[in-house]
Amino acid sequence: xxxxxxxxxxxxxxxxxxxxxxxxxxxxxxxxxxxxxxxxxxxxxxxxxxxxxxxxxxxxxxxxxxxxxxxxxxxxxxxxxxxxxxxxxxxxxxxxxxxxxxxxxxxxxxxxxxx
Numbered sequence: 001x002x003x004x005x006x007x008x009x010x011x012x013x014x015x016x017x018x019x020x021x022x023x024x025x026x027x028x029x030x031x032x033x034x035x036x037x038x039x040x041x042x043x044x045x046x047x048x049x050x051x052x053x054x055x056x057x058x059x060x061x062x063x064x065x066x067x068x069x070x071x072x073x074x075x076x077x078x079x080x081x082x083x084x085x086x087x088x089x090x091x092x093x094x095x096x097x098x099x100x101x102x103x104x105x106x107x108x109x110x111x112x113x114x115x
Contacts, residue, residue, distance in 0.1 A: 015063055038093045040084050041074045043102040044110040050076045053102035060101075074101070078114050085114075 019025060043053030054071045061067040075081050081098070088096045100107045 038088050038096040039099055040081065040088075040096055041070070041099045041101060042081055042107075042111070043074055043076050043100065044078065044081070044107050044114075045102060045104050049102040049104050049107075050074075053100070056103075057101040078110070081111070081114050 041057060043050045054074055057074060058067045058071040061070040064070070075084055085096055098111055100111070
């Protein structure tokens, strides 16, 4: 679908119910031996999609007490995504996970165009 420009991976989140649904142990303390991963939260598309994505992200991260901060940090333009990827590369990161919170499957194409 993306001509090899995008690798899609699915993973378990940080909430206890995510791990319960996946049948895995919820590590304590945070990262419990798992290496931290660079994550960029994105929503690319029309304003309605961005608003929907911010709402979904806010609902998901409510358990952290930092939902407002997380939703405000979502990247919503190609330039912002490119800048973040460049910044992580400059820090030596060789993998960055792009989390899409919008439901529009065309985001895959929008992200592929950036990469």
